[in-house]
Amino acid sequence: MNVEEKIIIAKQLARLGVDIIEAGFAMSSPGDFDAVRRISHEVEGPIVCSLARAKLEDIDRAWEALKGAPKPRIHTFISTSDIHLKYQFKMTREEAMKRAVEMVKRARGYVDDVEFSPMDASRSDVKYLYEVLEAVIGAGAGTINIPDTVGYAIPSEFGGLIKSIKENVPNINKAVISVHCHNDLGLAVANSLAAVMNGARQVECTINGIGERAGNASLEEITMILRTRKDALNIDTHIISEQIYPTSRLVSSITGMMVQPNKAIVGDNAFAHESGIHQDGLLKEKTTYEIIRPESIGLAQSTLVMGKHSGRHAFKTRLKELGYELSDENLNKAFERFKQLADQKKEVFDEDIEAIVADEVLRIEIRDGPVDAAYKTIAKLTKTKSKLLRYSVNAITGGTDAQGEVTVRLQEDDHIVLGQGAHTDIIVASAKAYINALNKLEYKKRERKERVV
Amino acid sequence: MTEFIRIFDTTLRDGEQSPGASMNVEEKIIIAKQLARLGVDIIEAGTVSSLRAPP
Numbered sequence: 001m002n003v004e005e006k007i008i009i010a011k012q013l014a015r016l017g018v019d020i021i022e023a024g025f026a027m028s029s030p031g032d033f034d035a036v037r038r039i040s041h042e043v044e045g046p047i048v049c050s051l052a053r054a055k056l057e058d059i060d061r062a063w064e065a066l067k068g069a070p071k072p073r074i075h076t077f078i079s080t081s082d083i084h085l086k087y088q089f090k091m092t093r094e095e096a097m098k099r100a101v102e103m104v105k106r107a108r109g110y111v112d113d114v115e116f117s118p119m120d121a122s123r124s125d126v127k128y129l130y131e132v133l134e135a136v137i138g139a140g141a142g143t144i145n146i147p148d149t150v151g152y153a154i155p156s157e158f159g160g161l162i163k164s165i166k167e168n169v170p171n172i173n174k175a176v177i178s179v180h181c182h183n184d185l186g187l188a189v190a191n192s193l194a195a196v197m198n199g200a201r202q203v204e205c206t207i208n209g210i211g212e213r214a215g216n217a218s219l220e221e222i223t224m225i226l227r228t229r230k231d232a233l234n235i236d237t238h239i240i241s242e243q244i245y246p247t248s249r250l251v252s253s254i255t256g257m258m259v260q261p262n263k264a265i266v267g268d269n270a271f272a273h274e275s276g277i278h279q280d281g282l283l284k285e286k287t288t289y290e291i292i293r294p295e296s297i298g299l300a301q302s303t304l305v306m307g308k309h310s311g312r313h314a315f316k317t318r319l320k321e322l323g324y325e326l327s328d329e330n331l332n333k334a335f336e337r338f339k340q341l342a343d344q345k346k347e348v349f350d351e352d353i354e355a356i357v358a359d360e361v362l363r364i365e366i367r368d369g370p371v372d373a374a375y376k377t378i379a380k381l382t383k384t385k386s387k388l389l390r391y392s393v394n395a396i397t398g399g400t401d402a403q404g405e406v407t408v409r410l411q412e413d414d415h416i417v418l419g420q421g422a423h424t425d426i427i428v429a430s431a432k433a434y435i436n437a438l439n440k441l442e443y444k445k446r447e448r449k450e451r452v453v
Numbered sequence: 454m455t456e457f458i459r460i461f462d463t464t465l466r467d468g469e470q471s472p473g474a475s476m477n478v479e480e481k482i483i484i485a486k487q488l489a490r491l492g493v494d495i496i497e498a499g500t501v502s503s504l505r506a507p508p
Contacts, residue, residue, distance in 0.1 A: 261472075261473070262471055268472075270472075409473060416472040417475065418473040418474070440475070
């Protein structure tokens with residue numbers, strides 16, 4: 001993401017109600033420095049944090065980026081596992097502890113809000129871990145964050161670790177316990193939840209669960225678990241859940257990281273019920289098979305159909321629902337493009353609007369033209385009544401001569417199908433995918449008819 | 454001694470209930486053969502009524 005894109009996301013995270021935004025790692029690059037500096041100064045609401053290794057130059061650089069911001073936090077870390085200390089840091093336990101304390105003190109010289117992470121905590125010797133935590137809390141760290149850096153922990157064990165930290169670190173009540181879980185075994189959310197049930201009161205997570213390797217704990221899952229099962233847990237977040245879906249869309253659109261269709265909470269299918277028995281139940285009473293109301297994550301079927309008769313206000317409202325709050329100048333540019341498109345196209349979908357913003361405001365290249373022409377021709381020839389819900393392209397291999405694989409999602413009445421096509425020419429791949437999906441749709445319709453007969 | 458749990462694979466039944474994931478018989482047989490190679494203990498191959506029954 002570039003700095004502009006990060007600022008758009010950070011503003012949306014503020015609307016979503018997150019408590020702390022980790023905006024970057026100021027020392028790592030000028031781009032990250034700039035992102036931390038601008039987000040911490042321009043985005044109102046959340047605490048804004050920069051990551052910093054336990055090194056003087058990192059802490060100083062983080063402060064340079066945060067200086068003058070209303071709510072700055074410095075997050076510093078060093079490994080505490082023998083395996084990391086020996087092979088990566090080439091330090092003894094004593095040296096690492098001394099460094100941690102010095103760097104927390106250095107950071108506290110700049111800001112009141114300091115977070116410390118013992119990296120690879122879940123594989124560290126617990127006695128040593130307790131000592132390090134006690135020392136850094138003594139040095140002024142207000143948050144101690146326990147990461148499962150390699151995603152190795154299982155819930156009972158990780159919950160037990162948090163409990164034992166609470167019981168064995170004498171000054172623990174002076175700090176908030178945080179956790180940071182990775183998803184290598186698919187347990188990031190489960191481990192975070194186990195930690196919360198054992199006393200953790202900050203959870204580090206990401207929108208759509210994106211992150212290093214298999215990703216991080218997903219913000220939307222953590223939030224909706226606590227919200228949906230308040231009866232069992234009685235712990236909540238400050239998240240404004242109606243902003244979850246717009247935030248998910250925004251992050252997916254800016255990063256290009258697609259959300260898997262069956263992803264909990266924000267996947268395309270998360271609220272789609274296909275089985276006859278489920279559908280029957282839902283029609284009679286929603287709570288028979290629906291544990292979360294789609295509106296509660298901001299997925300209300302908008303009653304505003306966007307087209308050429310839509311005005312600036314409706315356009316602005318829809319943009320807001322999609323997570324974009326544009327300056328007047330950018331809004332005008334996007335609105336003009338929207339009007340041009342609405343003249344050519346009967347209904348303007350959310351994806352179209354996202355593409356307009358990407359092109360006009362973010363200057364990301366978008367597809368246009370020949371694929372659309374091919375699709376219109378095929379639709380005309382087949383007289384299909386289906387609606388194209390999604391179109392995506394992936395390169396199967398590297399290089400400009402790679403085969404492109406196109407996936408389309410079509411809907412007609414209550415049938416939804418996926419079609420795929422691959423070819424070195426993306427237009428041919430697109431046409432193949434479309435025809436493949438149309439064939440599947442026909443097959444489904446015929447199957448339904450036979451069943452009725 | 455390590456205890457084993459049985460793997461009951463319902464990709465072809467509950468998995469197929471994802472919108473857009475419908476498979477024809479030939480496709481199901483290809484997948485079922487691969488599930489056998491994968492070493493699953495039980496394959497739920499489908500529902501033999503016209504109305505798809507979940508749990």
